[in-house]
Amino acid sequence: MVSDGRRTPNIRDVAREAGVSYQTVSRVLNDSPAIRPATREQVLRVIDELGYRPNPAARALVTSRSGIIGVLSSQSALYGPTTSIQAIEVAARAAGYRLSVTSISTSDSESIRAGLDFLLGQSIEALVVLAPQVGVFDALSAMSIGVPFVTLEAPGLDPGRSISVDQTRGARLAVRHLVELGHTEIVHLAGPSDWLEAQARLEGYRSELAEAGLRPLAPVVGDWTAEFGYRAGCDLLAARDFTAVFCGNDQMALGFLHACRDAGVDVPRELSVVGFDDTPESAHFAPALTTVRQNFVEIGNRAIALLLAELGGESTLDSDPIAPELIVRASTGPARS
Amino acid sequence: MVSDGRRTPNIRDVAREAGVSYQTVSRVLNDSPAIRPATREQVLRVIDELGYRPNPAARALVTSRSGIIGVLSSQSALYGPTTSIQAIEVAARAAGYRLSVTSISTSDSESIRAGLDFLLGQSIEALVVLAPQVGVFDALSAMSIGVPFVTLEAPGLDPGRSISVDQTRGARLAVRHLVELGHTEIVHLAGPSDWLEAQARLEGYRSELAEAGLRPLAPVVGDWTAEFGYRAGCDLLAARDFTAVFCGNDQMALGFLHACRDAGVDVPRELSVVGFDDTPESAHFAPALTTVRQNFVEIGNRAIALLLAELGGESTLDSDPIAPELIVRASTGPARS
DNA sequence: ATTCATCTTCGAACCGGTTCGACTACTTTA
DNA sequence: TAAAGTAGTCGAACCGGTTCGAAGATGAAT
Missing domain, CATH: 1.10.260.40 (lambda repressor-like DNA-binding domains)
Incomplete structure (x- = not known):
């Protein structure tokens, strides 16, 4: 050199x-x-x-192609989004694109707008939105994006522009499993109510119960953290009027299991617990967690495939939703009659 | 518009x-x-x-400043790196820079070189390396980078160019705690041997034991996963010739705790377990995990601060290493005599 | 009224590539 | 042997900004 x-x-x-x-x-x-x-x-x-x-700048200038795909993500170290972003990065790189990731800490429209502005100011060629709060999508439709974009894990919103695991179906799998075990009083520890995934899982919980002729209990709205799961568990177990809990994610389930230990409640003998996501750790919870597996890598791959197709002028293929899978482990068991 | x-x-x-x-x-x-x-x-x-x-390309062309900071990361959804990268992104954005992250799946020099080439081809202004395997740094010094760079969580390597929590000290805190509880036979579940963090923790484990006049046991080298912690635990507990375990991270500790339950070993009564990282979940393990807290956000912030100083022509300030903190919870207790 | 300093705006060159039409030299064909 | 074709190379214009020296306008000083 x-x-x-x-x-x-x-x-x-x-x-x-x-x-x-x-x-x-x-x-x-x-x-x-x-x-x-x-x-x-x-x-x-x-x-x-x-x-x-x-010099990429010179090249971008004359070709008017920046080679950058923007990623707008919510600020968190959650397993799902992190895994998806990594898959996106690998897929994008293989296609000759690079990623520019920015994260927003709050979901108010001001910070969303700022994040989006930041990305659009880089002349990104396409956009992946991984911030599945409702406010984000309102802000998104208010701003004209101007580039192909796809939203991840935002079920039920803007079909054809959204890639996600069928959350409602996943929730139904979880609840059905509990119903089949004979549970009739099933509590739902939900995610934040402005998260679309949380909404879809709640919806699945309700519709599956309705179909089974059971009545849903009031959902406990949380924040995805183990800490919340623990505190909610402590509260709920004080007046124990249920025999099963469907948690919105694995972390909250972990916290809930902790509360069960503190309260001396035997899982699954006295209480069944189900999580959601199948994080690599959930098989090692005490007891091993029954949960719903989502293929986060597939989500990322499909997102890039869709964007690339669109950038290449192809019509956007509407593929089947990604199916979640119930993973039965030791945290669920038959209801005691 | x-x-x-x-x-x-x-x-x-x-x-x-x-x-x-x-x-x-x-x-x-x-x-x-x-x-x-x-x-x-x-x-x-x-x-x-x-x-x-x-148009950022036009501007970059004439100013010859791309405004991009490259991040070379190892491919994983581990809590630490993920958190640090997010802090980096926020700090970089505040300073008017954007991030281009690329992850390498293996640590062979071929893939490292490819990742680095990919980043350097984007005319990045600075580089953050978050791939703390030894091979990465060999490859790094072989290629001339040509821009200011900093390595994260690569203790003991290239001082002044590396930001990290004092891993050795963290490990010593953990081991000292166990020693003070009266444990004399302490096993170490180490991280992959080509990870500098793993090496530093192993070093801390050995030196602290040496100082206490105790003999270290052969380390069990793992891969950071809960699954490995579980399997290693099953093996180790078969011939139980130790009373405490120092795990290289919280995930492996989780797996180990699982193995203890399977084997009917009571933690902390019969066995003490310490983790490393203090992930948000570790307080809810069964039992709550004694662990060593690292400030990953601080790591990210310092990395950007150092790079910005260097980009601004200031001399690189050699700040104190970041001190880890021992968090004592329920998984450790006095050795039974 | 003229000169000069100051504030504001303009013109032109340049950054490092890509692209398209034109040119050269060498074959092929009638 | 002249005309036509073709492979390989070149010249110039252009992409959308920044920057620096120069010029125009304005008002104060002489």
């Missing part, structure tokens, strides 16, 4: 060194066919020798 | 519409002082009216 003159080499430096015109170098870079093999060899050698890297 | 002609408006469109020259618009954008307030108002109004956004 030579650094004569203190300037990073540009395409003209390469051309001069290789004894060709700079357009020829450009041809080599974009592997145009009309280049004599010997010339290409020569140019490539000089490129390597000089440590030349094409 | 007007869209006449099907082209996004550029600075000249704004100038024409506002009745000024395009250089004046540029002045307004970079809030140069030499602009009459009335002119500024007028220009800003037109900008808003046209929905004009400056």
Whole structure:
């Protein structure tokens, strides 16, 4: 890597060194066919020798393609979004795109707008929204995005623009499992009410119970954290008028299990607990958690596939929703009659 | 937002519409002082009216500042790195930078090089490396980076270029706690041996035991997962020749606790268990986990602060290492004599 | 009224690529 | 042997900003 003159080499430096015109170098870079093999060899050698890297800004300027896909994510270290983003990154990179991720800490429209502005100001070519609060989508439809976009884990909203596991179905699987075990009084520890996933799971909980002819109990609205699950559990177990709990995610289930231990309630003998997500840890909870598995990697992959199709001008394929899967472990058992 | 002609408006469109020259618009954008307030108002109004956004590629081209900070991360949804990256993103955004994150799935030099190439090809202005395997740093020093960079959670390597919690100290805190409880036979469930954090914790484990005049046992090398912790636990508990376990992270501790339940071993009565990281869930393990807290947000913030200082030409300040904190919970207790 | 300083605006060059029409030299065909 | 075709290369214009020296306007000083 030579650094004569203190300037990073540009395409003209390469051309001069290789004894060709700079357009020829450009041809080599974009592997145009009309280049004599010997010339290409020569140019490539000089490129390597000089440590030349094409300037992405210059390229973006003239092609008006930034190669950037924006990701708007809610600020959290939750397992699901994190896993999806990673899958997105891998898929995007494979397609020659890079990611620009920004996270919003609150879901008020001001901060959403700021996050979106930040991304749009980078001339992103497409957008993935991973912030599944209702407010986000209101803000989204208020601003004209101007690029293809897809929302993740926002079930029931804007079909065709949203990729998600069928949350309602997942919730129904969980509840049905409990019903089949003979439970009739099933509490739901829900996620934040402005999260679409939480809404869909609550909906699934209600409709499955209705179908079984059972009455839903008032949902306890939480914040996805184990800490909340614990405190809610302590409260609920004081007046124990239920035999099963369907938790909105695995973390809350963990907290709830903790509360059960504190209260001396035996799971699953006296109480059945179900989670949601199947985090890698849930198999090792005490007891191992029955939960609903979501394929977060698949979500990410499909998101990029859809965007790439749209960027390529293809019609957006409406694929089947991703099916969740019930994973039965030790935290659920038959209701005691 | 007007869209006449099907082209996004550029600075000249704004100038024409506002009745000024395009250089004046540029002045307004970079809030140069030499602009009459009335002119500024007028220009800003037109900008808003046209929905004009400056083209970052054009700007980057002429200023030769991309505004991008690259992040090279190892592919995982681990709590620590995820949290740090988020802190980095927030801090970078506040400073007017954006992030380009890429993750490498394996730590062989080929894939490291590819990841690094991918980032350097985006003319990043600075680099954060969050892939604390030894191989990464070998590859790093082999390639000339050409931009300021900082490595995270890579203790003991390249001081001044690395931000991390003092892992060795954290491990010593954990082990000292066990020693003070009277434990003499302490097993270490280590992280992968090519991870610098794992090495540092192992080192801390050994030196603290040495100082206490105790002999270290052969470490069990794992992969950070709960699943591994479980399997290792099952093996270890078969021939139970120890009274305490120091786990390299909370997930492995969780798996180990699971194994203890399976084996009918009472924690902390018969066995003490310590984790590392203090994930938000660890307070709700069964039993609540004694662990070592790391401030991942602080790590991210410091990383950006250091890079910004360097980008601004300031000398790199060598700050004190971040101190870890022992969080004592229910999983540790006195050794039975 | 003229000169000069100051404030504000303008013109032109440049950043580092891509692209398209034109040019050259060498084959092929009649 | 002249005309036509073709592979390979080149020149110039352009993308959308920033920057710097120069110019126009305005008002104060002489």
